[in-house]
Amino acid sequence: MAGDKLSGRVALVTGGTRGIGAAICRSMASQGAAIAAGFSGNTERADQFLKAFDDDYDGRVRATVHQGNISRPEDCRRVVQEVLDQHGRLDILVNNAGITIDKMAMKMSVEDWNTVLAVNLSGSFFMAQPALEHMVDRGTGRIIFVSSVIGETGNIGQANYAASKSGMLGLTKTLAKEAAFLLQRAGKLQDDGIGVTVNTVTPGFVATEMLENVPEKVLDKIRSQIPLGRLCHPDEIARVVHFLAADASAYITGQVWGVNGGLDM
């Protein structure tokens, strides 16, 4: 499904070299955006991603990769600066990178708790800060958080993950309000403008590597609770993200978009 809804835009996607993040990169590219994909440690995967991307788009869409640990604010600032240096602008930030360390709450160590909160929640904030600064300054931009249905429903074995994903909802609404406020104060909030919006997508259970550690008996139980009776394809998340990233989505801000096969009903 090729189009030009994001033509001339630059999109930075954390955790962009695999799973949902890679699907988001491809979906943005299919609408004409240049891509900057963040990754934490797996250089081999990042190289494979770049190669596959170049093969698919044959140089028509520019893609770069950027290494950093999003739980470190200094890495986040550096990565945003790298994107600005290499692409000249940053229009869309997708805070997609996330991890799980699933354990029953009674068995969850302080480190299990802190690590997941540091990456999923603090990391999203540390990325959003420098990106928002640039976007508010310019008067246009899109920030999209990839939270989870678990942030809305909770889940056995995921106290740390659920708390981090719920936290993203409050963060989204706050940044959405601040962005609108700052634009208005600067006289940049126009009726027909693109503006700066901040939204969240809450995926359900998506068929990616993240599900590999879930015991089969638990996965069967989960599948039986999904009204649509199947797991989600990464592309089904990606198409909602690129919709929210488009200029025409200017009147949608501070919202939570569930893509979960009806799991939260």
Ligand code: CAA
């Ligand atoms: N939903 C329903 N039941 C669950 C469950 C869940 N999420 N997690 C565990 N259970 C049940 C098990 O089926 C089991 O029940 P029975 O005794 O009747 O068989 C019981 O709880 C204990 O489970 P385990 O035997 O597996 O106990 P454990 O201590 O070895 O492991 C656990 C506990 C670490 C929580 C493990 O069960 C587990 O990994 N569960 C899956 C957690 C999960 O759903 N993670 C989602 C990852 S994907 C993701 O996070 C992306 C996203 O946004 C959706």
